[in-house]
Amino acid sequence: MVFSILSTFHIKSQMVLSPSGYVSVKVDLSNEGVPRYSISYKNKSVIQPSSLGFVLKDGNNFNNGFEITNAETSSVDEFWNPVWGEVKTIRNHYNELKISLRQTTTQRLLTLVFRVFDDGVGFRYEIPRQPAINHFIIEKEETKFNFGKDHTAFWIPGDYNSNEYFYYKTKLSEIDASVGHTITEISAKKLFDNNAVQTPLLLKSDDGIYINLHEAALVNYSAMNLILDKNSFSFTSHLVPDAIHNAAYLQAPATTPWRTIILSDKAADLLSSKTILNLNEPSKINDISWIKPQKMIGIWWEMHVGKSSWDKASSKHGATTANTKRYIDFAAKHGFNGILVEGWNEGWEDWFGTWKEDVFDFVTPYPDYDINYLSNYALEKGVKLIMHHETSSSVTNYERWMEKAYHFMKKHGMEAVKTGYVGYIIPRGEWHDGQWMVNHYNRVLEKTAEYKIMIDAHEPVRPTGLHRTWPNFLTCEAARGNEFNAWSQGNPPEHETILPFTRLMGGPMDYTPGIFKIKMNHYNPTSTFQVHTTLAKQLALYVTMYSPLQMAADLIENYEARPDAFQFIKDVPVDWDDTKYITAEPGDYVVVARKEKGKENWFVGAITDEETRTLQFSLDFLNKEEKYIMTMYRDADDAHWKAKPEVYVIENFVVTASTILKLKMAPGGGTAISIKPATIEDTELYKKYKVK
């Protein structure tokens, strides 16, 4: 790190550029001593002067009357290797500006830190150790993001509890979070302001700049929502409060999460940004040998489609010894590592919607679930059961049981747990996304790391890149997953083309793709519910929707009925040496190519929204010396997510780095492709790919 002290007194404003100069940040003080920042990208103003600061609970404003006492710049350019990820090596390259402020009347100190990358900015507040502040309570963080223009936004309603919404694409001036009230299938939502939206938020300016607003390293703080002022098109941060309406309890020295603004004039490039990861702390886990990206199947979708149930009283209990054995056999036969079993434990008769504190103990199996037999049987077969801890959001209860539960898991050879937070939180009055729960989620990461347990969290706060720090945090839900297609209006076909630009900017998602039986009337003749994609798109999601833990979510019998298509799910890896976002437009389409970890194989996922779409692109990322055999899983010509979703074609071709591919996707469709170095037999058997 190289740094220089710019000056020490009477500083009026400071400017810092990204390494290549694309991004510039200017920081100054208003006449009232209010700190402000503004951001430009390629000489276009992106964020106009926006004020910074806090309102503290003690009644002293902490947002004006400041003077600048110091300003320093420094630079970092380094490379690091994630434990798992989309690429093998990540470059962390930024220029930093650190501004030290003193509030004249109170002598309180505040530091602003801006890290400026070529694809965006992260900034945070630091409250240094000082005589004037020790413990303090933040009533409001008043960070502004003043866009000044009526951008197009891809947004979900601001909510303290849930992020399981589909996205709305409107002008900023048209944002109306009250639409959240119409989404009745979310069991515990808390809407609070009709002008509020959540992050990650995607904006697109009329002059073609894509802007992602989010945060990095959410630790010991509340999640940030954003409230729009429609007069100025300026957002103000709104922290999720606690039971008594405070935003955060801190002790100096303290830092806030990074507020992140990722920028690009090419949508696909936004998806490659590693800035949020770079702003997180390095891994706190030294021995990483037990962290294993993997695929799983599970006793799960059968409950969502109503074939079985979590509880036993219903007399169609899914998690029986016999059924689990069937899944173990299937996993072992087809090379899946994990078997998730939900509904294995006592309590499901009375778990939902009652705000009951003592529901589950996480160590008591139902009598028809022989956990000792099954864990031995899984061991024999070389596979692993995956534990399920539905907390029913009774978090005080879960915290009492956590260590016993982890001990119980390890005793039964389980190395991964899916946690769940359905319903309203206990401690009552706390919200899913408030500081207390954020600390809980992070405590679970730390505690499971201690036990060498991998995590897949459902219904947590949305991720902020903490999987860099806790690589046992394989994946999480924190958005509207595939499950909604089983029992609600579902997710519109564009949903999966927006998620990579929004939710996935913070980290991997357990979207549970791979549904082959698209229409729910297969299970219940009167049902009108369905997955809003073609079958081929379900395959493509394994590539477009990055996660080191992926589920093959459908029922065994549905995979056994279509072994050819199932082959792609068996082949597709979950860890990568390289990733190329080829082309993408939020709400329309995404095409990505990824190179398998430690191998020469590539996989391509291409998806479209409700429109049929033909996309053409080069395979120039392939090794130029090599011939490859490509297997393409595409929509049949007459496929359509609604009219005819399950028709697909599988074709094999020989391809090279000079091949130009042309993919035609059905409405709601997609294409999944595997590309492997060709054998001589392959080149004889299959013809060369040519654009038709």
Added chain:
Amino acid sequence: MVFSILSTFHIKSQMVLSPSGYVSVKVDLSNEGVPRYSISYKNKSVIQPSSLGFVLKDGNNFNNGFEITNAETSSVDEFWNPVWGEVKTIRNHYNELKISLRQTTTQRLLTLVFRVFDDGVGFRYEIPRQPAINHFIIEKEETKFNFGKDHTAFWIPGDYNSNEYFYYKTKLSEIDASVGHTITEISAKKLFDNNAVQTPLLLKSDDGIYINLHEAALVNYSAMNLILDKNSFSFTSHLVPDAIHNAAYLQAPATTPWRTIILSDKAADLLSSKTILNLNEPSKINDISWIKPQKMIGIWWEMHVGKSSWDKASSKHGATTANTKRYIDFAAKHGFNGILVEGWNEGWEDWFGTWKEDVFDFVTPYPDYDINYLSNYALEKGVKLIMHHETSSSVTNYERWMEKAYHFMKKHGMEAVKTGYVGYIIPRGEWHDGQWMVNHYNRVLEKTAEYKIMIDAHEPVRPTGLHRTWPNFLTCEAARGNEFNAWSQGNPPEHETILPFTRLMGGPMDYTPGIFKIKMNHYNPTSTFQVHTTLAKQLALYVTMYSPLQMAADLIENYEARPDAFQFIKDVPVDWDDTKYITAEPGDYVVVARKEKGKENWFVGAITDEETRTLQFSLDFLNKEEKYIMTMYRDADDAHWKAKPEVYVIENFVVTASTILKLKMAPGGGTAISIKPATIEDTELYKKYKVK
């Protein structure tokens, strides 16, 4: 149990009498179907018709529109032996009336159960298992206690958080809980209504009936405060709310705590009542061999007087290895079983008043406290260290550490823990006396029982007889203890004459008597603080203030300076075969005689308020065949709590069952007496007691 079904339809009202007929309860329905009860004592009306019922959160009132569907009476007369207590055997003798109600419009069922003893009434609500109610939230319990007369009351302000007030004696019409705001030495109080008071509440009618209002078996419910209507002199129950203003979360079948009304026309007899204990469930602990009433000393008062401190940063850390060793030696020499050590663990630099969640971990000693050495040393000396768990009211944190902390205790040979709940509760928004905390205190009782650990809880909800169910619950604070005398306006001389009629009705108190150095200017020349009693009264408190765990609270050096007075503290037992409340008047005086467990020794404690007082009574409780040697520790003739508190006289006399004792107590004074079967030498050495 004998029972009879009274009738099943069109019941208008029911009456039930206590076994001897002193107490009668009448229950009926108003024209609007509101259930009501009234109580008479010896043919005088005590409680006029008072309505019963709830407001539920679902908007359906549960307090009118009822019909009586059934009424049953039954009787119980049984004897049981407490694990420890004031008497060896307790009689449980009552008639019960059980009224089944149905709310016509909702078909909801409610049962009222009245148990009528000769010294009072307990009644509770039962919500049976039924189709119309499963989970439900109580917004308000609206139980009335309609006295209709302007009784004299001994009260402390209604408060969700603290009961560390001294008592106010006023007419009901003069109650004004706003006086609570003047008690600035309580660190976390929550006053909520100027007409609110706490239970146990003592009333005295103009026609000479003493009435104690409280509750028994507070389990899975919020503590009850009472709000007075000054027009009718009627109280309405007010449950402590949770963070979001609900009173209790229940699931049918459910029962509320018993609402108790203890009655007597002789004040001293009120103190003998075992009705609250009888209304609690029998012991849940089978093996009771490890539960040991005991006396302790400790590193504690020295912090209160400013000689040392809990924290280490102050550089006058009390809990050092050397100081603890000194206490171990003293305990072993003088026959004390336990040594409480506060400030032994990391965290005290930053524990108070900051609402910080992660303060203590309960397993990390300060580096100058060698716990391994000290626990071995205590073992060698045949004494036990007593653990201290100050939670700083960060209860979520304590619950995360509890089991590790108990394991740590047992590993170090400790069998008892003093818990503490100073400050505002985390989960933030919860109160000390709300349902969530009530469940916590009870969870601690259950969990410590599992570990065979005895409990002394400080700053918990006030007790309700649960020590019958959990006899490891030796004692608790839950009132204004002796410590307030060290650093505040303290406790007025009458304080200890009121506590037995109020706070102690629910269970033993760790009052920490035994202060010999009465005036704090001994430690700090400018201090005006002092204990508001004479030294002799401090001795008498060991008898008047019942607790199976009693502290000799003063410093070693103060005991060593007065070995003659100290002898009484060494002699006085903490467990009893019999107890006789001889005479008492709340706010004025209390005289009690107790017979040592398994021995023929008796101990008498007599205390007065700020008035000098001479009391005469017979020792007719002694064995008539026996001669005894009596050692009397009395105030010197010129003693006075303020002017001359530390002067006392110790005299020995021969006494028999026919002796009439005449005790003269100084203002704020008292007398402590031990009476043991006399040896022949005694009878030769000492003269016979005669009233002067």
